[in-house]
């Protein structure tokens with residue numbers, strides 16, 4: 370049964386905004402949670418990335434705001450700055466006709482500027498935990514009139530060790546309030562923690578089948594670690610994606626991949642948590658505008674971001690657990706479009722492939738390692754397409770004389786072949802260096818893995834004993850700067 374937004378009896382201001390946003394049907398998670406949200410129930414809403422969870426909590430939240438009141442009436446807590454910004458943009462759109470005032474608050478932005486913005490009496494604050502707490506302690510944010518609290522990407526937030534911060538924030542909210550908690554995944558331990566913050570929550574879970582991946586073609590390629598990069602660039606040449614995301618395992622990996630891609634002539638940029646806020650936003654904007662063709666990202670940096678129009682996802686490193694896989698490929702195939710996901714599996718990572726397939730309940734198709742000839746063929750095809758477009762634009766007068774002269778000396782096929790050759794980006798094998806990265810293997814993979822490790826051939830998981838090492842770049846920094854930045858791009862070992 371399709372549910373339209375008329376069915377929710379929303380105010381005309383919201384209906385106007387929703388129509389302007391182009392939403393027609395409610396997504397399944399919206400259909401099930403908006404009525405609960407409107408009737409002040411506590412809700413745990415779980416559905417895959419890209420299914421419209423923001424509007425699922427945003428619509429009831431904005432509907433209940435009184436824009437005349439000078440008080441903060443709702444807070445949305447989000448794990449990263451980008452997500453805070455993105456959510457506040459969506460809430461702004463929903464509340465535009467109602468003139469609901471939305472303010473994002475995150476670490477890394479000038480606090481003085483935030484304080485000035487807070488004096489303009491926003492109705493809704495969207496913030497990262499650390500910075501929210503900072504303002505609460507400075508008494509520049511008062512939550513004593515808040516009646517709705519939202520936690521977006523809740524599992525990520527609780528996972529990243531924000532539990533104490535969240536508890537402190539909530540202790541400033543009147544005990545009579547509604548809590549809405551939305552996430553793509555909700556592992557049992559996280560759910561138990563979450564429920565501490567809630568009163569008899571309704572748990573709405575849009576089932577895996579509906580929430581996946583049906584419009585995403587999923588492939589895996591068996592490829593040795595040292596051949597991964599050539600494989601990647603050949604695939605890029607063959608598939609010539611409009612917008613591609615390449616996922617790497619660590620920040621260093623992301624930096625190195627972005628650099629190596631540029632060396633081989635692709636417009637690529639990397640995003641991860643060590644970059645300044647400004648740099649990440651610039652990279653994202655360029656990507657959305659199409660100024661760069663490949664975005665390289667860590668899992669956490671890309672989490673929850675709505676980047677539309679992604680046609681291809683490349684899992685250069687296999688994701689650390691099946692849930693991350695679902696998140697990653699959820700970047701593509703959004704809003705009814707189809708997408709393609711390619712996952713590189715080294716020989717020793719086979720068990721991860723099976724674990725992923727069990728989670729998504731779908732088999733991936735095997736794709737053969739592409740050859741150099743196929744890459745050249747792909748690029749040639751791109752050139753031919755461009756030639757066709759140029760011909761159809763019919764704006765060639767200036768070049769006709771030179772063309773006629775060439776044709777006096779050579780036959781037409783030779784001339785055209787030369788033109789194609791010149792305009793074709795031939796596969797580039799500029800040598801690049803990537804540092805070996807051992808995977809961060811989560812508990813979910815461990816069982817399947819331990820038996821493998823004993824066969825002692827080295828390879829795949831370089832040095833299984835170096836596990837503390839694998840985590841280090843995420844963990845070391847985290848404890849120092851989590852609070853001050855008010856946002857984290859660092860995954861913490863699960864602490865429960």
Ligand code: ADP
Nearest residue numbers: 392393394395396418419420421422423424675
């Ligand atoms: P999630 O939080 O589940 O990952 P988002 O809230 O970021 O998903 O939504 C993904 C995209 O889908 C956004 O661009 C959003 O505007 C759009 N969207 C949300 N709800 C609808 C709808 N009912 N119809 C069409 N597009 C929608």
Ligand code: MG
Nearest residue numbers: 422423521673
């Ligand atoms: Mg979201």
